[in-house]
Amino acid sequence: MDKRNAMRAGAVTAAATLMMLMSSPAMAITQDDGSDPGSGLSVGQTLGLFVALPIVAFLVIAGLCMLPGSKKK
Template structure:
């Protein structure tokens, strides 16, 4: 049984090390110099992108869940 625990620990450690290595190397792969970031977002665009769209997405998903739940017939007591 100890052999299984050590094997799983080795797998977990290897996966953690490889994941950490990839995360450390990835920013360098995407870093470029001289890029023009373009114009910034206005306050309205920022609020729409980071507040309104997630709230609408949540409302749509919640509405679909409620509709699918109410579509089932409820047992009568």
């Protein structure tokens, strides 16, 4: 039974990998009709959005999770 499950898992993994490799690209370069992309982000805006904001969100959530445990009677 164990060998059969391993073979099934391998087949499913191989099929999923092949389907992902054979799928068409996102075509992000080609614009659709009616699309109006805005101006790009600067380096500072990009770092703030994708680096600083997640770190701040993590710290706020971690602080809120630790808050109840810090109050001792």
